[in-house]
Amino acid sequence: MTDTIDSLCKNCLRCVQSCPGQVITKVANAEYKRLGNSYWTPDIIRRQWFQAETGRIPVSGAGYGGPFSGPGFDDMWTDMSEIVRPTRDGIHGREYINTVVDLGRSLRYLRFDAAGHVVGDAPKKIEIPIPIILKDLPLGSLSESVFLAMAEAAQAMDTFMIAPVKEWKPYLEPYKAHLIPLLTEAEIDTHGELIRGVRIIEIQLSDETAARLSRIRAAYPDVLIMVRVRLGERSGEEVLALTRAGADILHLCADRDGNVESGNGPRFVKDVVRSVHMRLVEAGCRNEITLFASGGIAMAEHVAKSIIVGADAVALDIPLLLALECRLCFRCEAGLSCPVEVENIHPEWGKSRILNLIAAWRNQLIEVLGAMGIREIRRLRGEVGRAMFFDDLERETFGRLFGKRKKRESVGN
Amino acid sequence: MNAALQSETGPEGTAHSGRPEVRVTPSRFRNAIGKYIVRRSKECIACGKCADICPYGVHEFAGKTMARPKDYRCIGAACENNDFYCVRQCPQNALSVRLNPILEVLGDKRWTPELLISTWYMAETGEVPPGDIEYKIGDSGGGFDRIEFCFPPGREPDAVPDDEVSLRIPLNRRNDGRPEVEIDMPVYGGGMSYGSISLSVMIARARAYQAWNSFTCTGEGGYPEELYPYDDHVITQVATGLFGVREDTIQRVRIVEFKYAQGAKPGLGGHLLGDKVTPAVAKMREAVPGNALFSPFPFHSVYSVEDHKKHVDWIKHINPRALVSVKVSTPTDVDMVAVGSYHAGANIIHLDGSYGGTGAAPDIAKKNIAMPIEYAIVKVHNFLKEEGIRDEMTLIVSGGIRTAYDVAKAIALGADGVVVGTSELVAVECIRCAACESGRGCARGIATTDPELSKLIDEDWATQRLINLFAAWRRQLIEILRKLGMRDIRELVGRTDCLKHFDYE
Numbered sequence: 001m002t003d004t005i006d007s008l009c010k011n012c013l014r015c016v017q018s019c020p021g022q023v024i025t026k027v028a029n030a031e032y033k034r035l036g037n038s039y040w041t042p043d044i045i046r047r048q049w050f051q052a053e054t055g056r057i058p059v060s061g062a063g064y065g066g067p068f069s070g071p072g073f074d075d076m077w078t079d080m081s082e083i084v085r086p087t088r089d090g091i092h093g094r095e096y097i098n099t100v101v102d103l104g105r106s107l108r109y110l111r112f113d114a115a116g117h118v119v120g121d122a123p124k125k126i127e128i129p130i131p132i133i134l135k136d137l138p139l140g141s142l143s144e145s146v147f148l149a150m151a152e153a154a155q156a157m158d159t160f161m162i163a164p165v166k167e168w169k170p171y172l173e174p175y176k177a178h179l180i181p182l183l184t185e186a187e188i189d190t191h192g193e194l195i196r197g198v199r200i201i202e203i204q205l206s207d208e209t210a211a212r213l214s215r216i217r218a219a220y221p222d223v224l225i226m227v228r229v230r231l232g233e234r235s236g237e238e239v240l241a242l243t244r245a246g247a248d249i250l251h252l253c254a255d256r257d258g259n260v261e262s263g264n265g266p267r268f269v270k271d272v273v274r275s276v277h278m279r280l281v282e283a284g285c286r287n288e289i290t291l292f293a294s295g296g297i298a299m300a301e302h303v304a305k306s307i308i309v310g311a312d313a314v315a316l317d318i319p320l321l322l323a324l325e326c327r328l329c330f331r332c333e334a335g336l337s338c339p340v341e342v343e344n345i346h347p348e349w350g351k352s353r354i355l356n357l358i359a360a361w362r363n364q365l366i367e368v369l370g371a372m373g374i375r376e377i378r379r380l381r382g383e384v385g386r387a388m389f390f391d392d393l394e395r396e397t398f399g400r401l402f403g404k405r406k407k408r409e410s411v412g413n
Numbered sequence: 414m415n416a417a418l419q420s421e422t423g424p425e426g427t428a429h430s431g432r433p434e435v436r437v438t439p440s441r442f443r444n445a446i447g448k449y450i451v452r453r454s455k456e457c458i459a460c461g462k463c464a465d466i467c468p469y470g471v472h473e474f475a476g477k478t479m480a481r482p483k484d485y486r487c488i489g490a491a492c493e494n495n496d497f498y499c500v501r502q503c504p505q506n507a508l509s510v511r512l513n514p515i516l517e518v519l520g521d522k523r524w525t526p527e528l529l530i531s532t533w534y535m536a537e538t539g540e541v542p543p544g545d546i547e548y549k550i551g552d553s554g555g556g557f558d559r560i561e562f563c564f565p566p567g568r569e570p571d572a573v574p575d576d577e578v579s580l581r582i583p584l585n586r587r588n589d590g591r592p593e594v595e596i597d598m599p600v601y602g603g604g605m606s607y608g609s610i611s612l613s614v615m616i617a618r619a620r621a622y623q624a625w626n627s628f629t630c631t632g633e634g635g636y637p638e639e640l641y642p643y644d645d646h647v648i649t650q651v652a653t654g655l656f657g658v659r660e661d662t663i664q665r666v667r668i669v670e671f672k673y674a675q676g677a678k679p680g681l682g683g684h685l686l687g688d689k690v691t692p693a694v695a696k697m698r699e700a701v702p703g704n705a706l707f708s709p710f711p712f713h714s715v716y717s718v719e720d721h722k723k724h725v726d727w728i729k730h731i732n733p734r735a736l737v738s739v740k741v742s743t744p745t746d747v748d749m750v751a752v753g754s755y756h757a758g759a760n761i762i763h764l765d766g767s768y769g770g771t772g773a774a775p776d777i778a779k780k781n782i783a784m785p786i787e788y789a790i791v792k793v794h795n796f797l798k799e800e801g802i803r804d805e806m807t808l809i810v811s812g813g814i815r816t817a818y819d820v821a822k823a824i825a826l827g828a829d830g831v832v833v834g835t836s837e838l839v840a841v842e843c844i845r846c847a848a849c850e851s852g853r854g855c856a857r858g859i860a861t862t863d864p865e866l867s868k869l870i871d872e873d874w875a876t877q878r879l880i881n882l883f884a885a886w887r888r889q890l891i892e893i894l895r896k897l898g899m900r901d902i903r904e905l906v907g908r909t910d911c912l913k914h915f916d917y918e
Contacts, residue, residue: 011518011846012856017442022481026518047776057777059684061849061860063677063770063813063835064779065521068555077767080680080744080783083673083721083753087680087711094709301781364777370710371680371782388745388784397791401909402917 036328039072039257044298045322048357052323055356057300057363072258072268073302075390081373090370097366099377101131101313103200103290104224104248123248124224126199130362131303131313131377134161134354135294136182138256139330140321141338144171149350150320151175156355162202162315165191180226185209188216195220202226202251205238210245217246224248226292231260231272236279239291243280249290252276252311256318258296269296270309277310277382286310286382300364307380308387316358323357324350433624435539435884438877440485440842441869446519447485448530448546449510451499456507463508466497469543484510485530488544522553523768524835524845528815535885536840536878549818553768556787557819562893563913570895578891579901582830584668585736585760587805592734594667597626598887599830599902600820602837603765603811604650604672604740606634607657608685608694608706609772609849610838610860611867617875618837619643624876625883630670630832633683633708635697636662648738651728654683654708656698660731669728670738670763673711676812677771679742679783683708684773689854691862722757729758736760738809743767743789748796755802763832764789766812770835772860773850786812787826794827794907817889827907840882841875 006029015024035042047058069075081087090097104125111119134150147167154161155178163172164182172179180200183191185208188201195201201220203209205227216225226249227242229235239250254260254269273293280286293306294315306314318328325340332338369377372386380386394405439445451471459479463472471487473480489510492498500508519526531548535541541548550558584594602618609632616639618629623646630648631640635657640647644665651658652672663669674680685694687705695702715721725737738761739754741747751762766786771779790810797803810823811832820831839845843859854861858869894902897911905911 010848010851010856011844012848013446013515013519013844013846014442014856016515017440017444017446020443022444025515027514028517057775059773059775059850060779060847061770061772061774061851062843062845062847063523064768064776065523065845065847066553066780067522068553068558068768068785070554077784078782080674080742081711082680082741082744082747082750083711083715084717084750089682089709299777301777304781364775367681367775367777368782371778373680385745393784393788397788398914398917400795401791401912402914404918406916406918 034329037257037330039296040298040318040328045328047299048319048322049325051360052325052353052357055359057360057367069390072296073270073299073305076270076305076308077388078301078304078308078368078372079386079388080371085373087373088370088375090366090375095370095375097369097375097377099130099362099365099369100127101290101378102127103313105246105289106287108285108288124222126224128157128159128313130157130159130358131307131365132157132358132361133159133180133292133313133315134320135315135317136162136164136167137317137321139318139333140324140326141332141341141343143343144169145345145347146324146342146350147172148347149324149345149354151179152347152351153354153358154178156351157358160200165194168194182228185212192219195223198223200224200226200249202228205229205242210241213242213245213247226251228253231269231276231295233262235260235272235276239276240279240283240285243283243285243289247289249292251292251294251315253315254293254295256295260295269293270305273306273311274309274384281382300361301368303361304365304368304380305387307377308383310382312378312381319357320354323353325353433621433880433884435881436877437538438874438881439537440533441871441874442842445483445485445533446513446515446530447487448513448516448527448544449484449487449489450513451482451484451487452509452511453479453482454505454507454509456505457503458505458507460504462502462504463499466502467499468497472499482508484513485534488546491544520845523551523558523813524815524839525552529839529844532815532836532839532882533842536842536882539881539884539888541885541889549816551815556785557813557815557822559915560787560822560912561915562818562821562825562897562911564896564911565898568896568898570892571898571900573895573900575888575891577900578894579903580887580890582807582902584807586807587760589758589760591729591736591760592667594736595626596628596830598883598890599824600883600886601627601648601809601830601832602629603770603832603834604630604632604648604652604670605772605834606632606650606685607637607697608634608689608691608862611858611862611870612637612639613867613870613872614838614841614859614875615640616643617841617870617872617879619646620872620876621879621883622646624880625887628668631657631662633657633672634685634694636665637697641665650740651724652683652708653710653712654698654706656700656706656708663728663735664732666732666735668736668738668761669732670740670761671724671728671759672740673715674740674742674765675771675774676742676765676767676769676783676786678774678778679744679767680710681775681778681782682710684850686773686850688852689772689850689862691864694862718753718757721753725758738763740765743783743786743812745784747784747789748792751793751797751806751808752800752802755797755800755806759806761807761809762793763809763811764793765832766810769812770838771849786810786814786823790823790826790828791909798907817886818893820886821890821893821905822912824902824905825908825912827909829903829906836882837879840878841870842878 105123258269259266293311516526527547633652648668739759740763767783810828849860853863
């Protein structure tokens with residue numbers, strides 16, 4: 001007998017149970033178990049590889065075999081419609097479900113002159129067909145090929161890719177309609193021509209940002225201004241100030257595992273986005289601005305859940321690397337070689353893998369939207385009533401029966 | 414010798430009067446999987462001492478030599494302090510016992526390796542496994558796996574005979590002139606279509622449920638002629654694709670089930686992948702072989718409770734002696750849906766929670782959409798009570814009911830009875846590899862209509878395994894009632910005071 005082709009094994013154990021000599025056994029692959037970290041689990045990594053290779057959504061038989069609930073995104077369930085609220089049959093193309101989102105500001109109200117004509121222009125808006133943009137990668141053995149693959153994919157999907165200006169080389173010029181340069185405030189002054197050539201810029205938040213926004217807007221009236229806000233304890237107030245100061249888009253970033261530092265230990269991105277969203281709702285200005293969330297978005301369901309808690313869309317990073325077969329071994333961060341040589345990919349191959357992954361994610365979004373009977377992803381934003389949260393369900397059901405719940409371990413990973 | 418082995422020599426050993434007989438029905442595979450591995454080295458001189466002392470039947474003679482140990486019966490480390498511990502008693506030091514390393518790749522959080530092994534054991538012997546094999550709960554960290562019965566301390570279980578403890582439940586509580594259908598245990602079989610599973614498994618289920626006076630369900634995929642002899646124990650499903658639904662199929666049965674949704678894929682339609690649409694399946698469903706079949710979602714004729722009532726009326730008119738069950742999943746407003754079904758005239762409201770089984774579903778749906786059944790039971794039971802209609806509805810629940818203890822907990826939380834599916838398949842040696850949807854289907858011959866793979870299941874064998882499993886469950890349910898001082902399973906409904914939750918103070 002030659003060696004087994006382990007990757008084809010379906011784990012039916014027929015061979016183990018039928019072997020007359022009882023010589024076949026099966027063990028878990030130690031290398032597999034070492035993939036990723038406690039947040040980016042081997043299971044998550046394997047699933048993204050499958051989707052990037054096939055463009056198909058993961059389907060299986062039998063019931064869900066995972067834990068009852070978990071930290072982070074795993075402490076909520078999405079809703080479905082039953083009998084009195086029709087679902088939408090989006091996945092087989094029988095009904096159209098829209099995943100377009102608008103980037104940019106909306107007016108709070110219209111103003112009219114004495115003759116009844118609208119005064120002033122509506123703010124510029126850009127539509128993207130999926131609630132996903134590609135974010136600059138936080139790690140990886142990166143190269144021109146990797147950036148090209150991402151830029152090609154962003155262009156093909158008619159969405160955007162964020163590129164730090166230091167990576168901005170002539171080969172990216174053809175893609176600039178789909179690139180968002182990420183700049184510090186100092187770089188704004190020195191990159192005027194680059195900024196005039198793009199549709200959106202992203203600025204790293206500093207103490208000066210809110211005060212300087214109107215000056216940047218005046219200098220570049222055709223460019224949408226996105227501000228990158230590293231989530232923390234003051235996020236609610238920062239975001240409110242930036243909204244009032246006229247930013248078009250805010251990009252709320254957690255760390256790569258979705259954690260946000262706070263005084264009482266880490267909070268999870270989903271919970272922080274929810275409170276930031278609610279802060280804007282309470283202040284009456286949520287509809288004026290577009291919110292992106294990023295950090296810890298590892299699976300398709302995380303996109304839906306991020307939007308349910310209040311984001312308009314998400315920015316993806318590590319899943320793009322996974323699409324390129326990254327194993328998240330983190331050797332690159334130590335300056336060591338990449339075991340799969342991500343830097344040597346062919347851009348066309350990389351583009352296809354990213355497209356496959358995001359196509360599969362989009363189909364899964366449509367599954368979730370269809371089950372809820374929602375035909376517009378824009379309608380999903382902030383719809384916490386169409387989701388169920390572990391803490392609420394426990395309190396409403398078991399809390400009534402069993403009293404006070406013991407304190408849970410912290411939500412971080 | 415324990416009772417399980419006695420029944421090998423005489424079936425009367427475990428037969429209850431008037432109940433189906435338990436017959437020992439071992440694994441159909443050469444190497445049964447157990448928690449422990451027992452090895453016999455070449456030093457063995459076949460003196461037979463181990464066979465004499467082991468009460469679990471691990472060791473046997475095979476002619477002049479010792480047979481391969483039946484190690485799946487071994488209780489492992491728990492045996493070390495016994496006089497009959499074979500490893501220590503072997504004069505040749507030829508025996509060794511260790512944990513089976515395959516446990517690492519077997520099962521999952523909900524169906525742990527030990528739950529699989531214990532279910533196999535029950536299906537073989539009709540008994541709970543001896544030793545330290547967990548047969549009550551899984552490792553999901555929530556719901557049933559964190560809930561336990563608190564039996565009154567210091568109370569001896571009632572010494573009443575088995576037959577005086579009733580597990581019988583009525584399915585029609587409406588007093589609507591329709592038949593008073595009762596089942597002898599608070600369990601019936603969930604919908605599994607011809608196409609999703611093989612004909613022999615379908616028939617084995619029907620036979621086993623007939624034996625226990627309960628029901629199996631055709632699912633949505635037609636009503637094979639081979640099921641006709643079991644009509645009185647079959648529920649047929651009307652689902653959104655209407656595959657195989659005919660006037661005749663509705664008129665054959667005592668219960669018709671409207672499937673609005675399935676817990677494994679709430680809000681999404683059914684899906685039978687092309688490879689599983691064999692010519693026989695296609696004929697039954699009036700479809701084309703090899704083409705994937707989708708059941709749409711939802712019923713496009715039902716967008717309100719009034720529409721829903723029309724559906725129920727339609728079935729009641731076509732079959733005046735049938736009860737109507739409404740199977741729904743568990744959205745946030747599941748309690749309203751249940752009340753709506755009452756007003757539409759349903760006899761049974763069947764809630765299918767989000768962690769239930771399926772032949773194929775998107776993983777994103779299985780994990781994320783709709784709430785687990787543990788919450789839904791409490792919500793619906795309480796809401797029906799508040800509305801004053803609890804006594805008229807039969808509340809049946811499913812979606813992650815794996816063990817007799819899950820059954821009892823679901824009832825204590827507020828259900829009248831449960832529907833199971835996966836545990837039946839595990840009884841016929843499903844290993845939960847989750848590849849039911851792919852290719853020609855199940856490599857173990859269960860979830861497949863492939864003519865070759867289907868041959869892996871023998872109808873008689875599968876029937877007996879299911880009968881045995883339910884015998885073991887029945888015994889555990891009776892034991893639970895006895896310990897609680899109850900004589901009737903109906904006393905347990907909604908008795909949350911008999912439960913404790915490990916995560917609550």
